Amino acid sequence: MNAELQGRVVAVTGASKGIGLALVRALTAAGAQVIAGARSVDGVQVPGATFLPLDVTDEASVQAFADRAAAAGVDALVNNAGVGAFMPVQDITPDEYHRVMDTNVKGTLLVTRALIPHFQARHAAGQGSQVVNVTSDVSNRTFANGALYTASKYGQRAVTHALAHEGQGYGLRVTEVRSGMVDTYFAGSQPGESHKADWLKPEDVADAILYALSVPARVRIDEILLHPTVQEVAYP
Ligand code: NJP
Numbered sequence: 001m002n003a004e005l006q007g008r009v010v011a012v013t014g015a016s017k018g019i020g021l022a023l024v025r026a027l028t029a030a031g032a033q034v035i036a037g038a039r040s041v042d043g044v045q046v047p048g049a050t051f052l053p054l055d056v057t058d059e060a061s062v063q064a065f066a067d068r069a070a071a072a073g074v075d076a077l078v079n080n081a082g083v084g085a086f087m088p089v090q091d092i093t094p095d096e097y098h099r100v101m102d103t104n105v106k107g108t109l110l111v112t113r114a115l116i117p118h119f120q121a122r123h124a125a126g127q128g129s130q131v132v133n134v135t136s137d138v139s140n141r142t143f144a145n146g147a148l149y150t151a152s153k154y155g156q157r158a159v160t161h162a163l164a165h166e167g168q169g170y171g172l173r174v175t176e177v178r179s180g181m182v183d184t185y186f187a188g189s190q191p192g193e194s195h196k197a198d199w200l201k202p203e204d205v206a207d208a209i210l211y212a213l214s215v216p217a218r219v220r221i222d223e224i225l226l227h228p229t230v231q232e233v234a235y236p
Pocket residue numbers: 013014015016017018019020037038039040041054055056057080081082083084103107134135136137138178179180181182183184185186187
């Protein structure tokens with residue numbers, strides 16, 4: 001048990017698999033209560049977690065999730081839900097644009113927006129809150145075939161930074177977690193594919209998020225950047 005997470009209530013989006021599911025397991029093991037959301041949650045169970053259907057692109061779905069989280073006394077939100085798609089600029093269709101941007105940028109905005117009144121009420125009651133946004137190591141650099149995905153992650157990073165400025169006024173600590181390649185279901189892949197053997201495991205990213213959530217209230221972790229050792233070193 002992690003003393004800093006004992007009794008905490010954390011909402012996690014994109015919690016049905018990959019990094020999100022690893023985070024739900026790590027948080028509950030550390031003694032936190034978790035409100036977990038994704039589109040496909042049937043049959044997903046972790047003791048100590050409540051799984052709810054959530055489509056982060058859908059305002060009504062988001063509001064229902066946020067209401068449940070607020071009623072449970074949520075003190076931290078992890079915007080982890082995300083999708084990836086990689087193609088040359090000339091192949092980006094409007095449909096694909098909307099799928100990626102709506103999930104990664106609009107989704108982060110909608111879920112965060114829905115919980116801000118709750119976080120402001122906590123501040124008025126003398127309590128702090130946290131938001132952790134899982135963006136990407138490519139939230140500030142790009143590459144061939146990366147226009148759509150990196151545009152979404154640059155956008156999500158901008159939302160993160162603006163929220164950090166605004167949230168300081170109501171006791172909100174905001175963290176951006178930026179990971180390199182992780183062995184999940186990301187972008188239509190399958191965990192365990194041989195070329196991903198040396199990539200980060202979802203648990204590695206979950207541990208980074210856990211760190212940001214478990215530091216004392218006087219500490220704000222603005223950003224965590226992590227990569228698998230084998231990934232090429234690349235600074236913007
Ligand atoms: O991917 P995956 P990761 N509403 O596919 C959910 C970032 N990242 O864990 O809705 C609600 O295993 C989906 O659930 P479902 C990445 O950009 C990754 O790797 O049931 N939930 C599932 O639980 C993303 O932000 C890598 O389909 C929605 C989860 O999201 C985060 O890490 C590198 C949803 C995705 O699980 C987690 O991705 C990097 C919606 N509309 C950043 N749409 C990497 N893996 O290499 C999807 O730099 N989900």
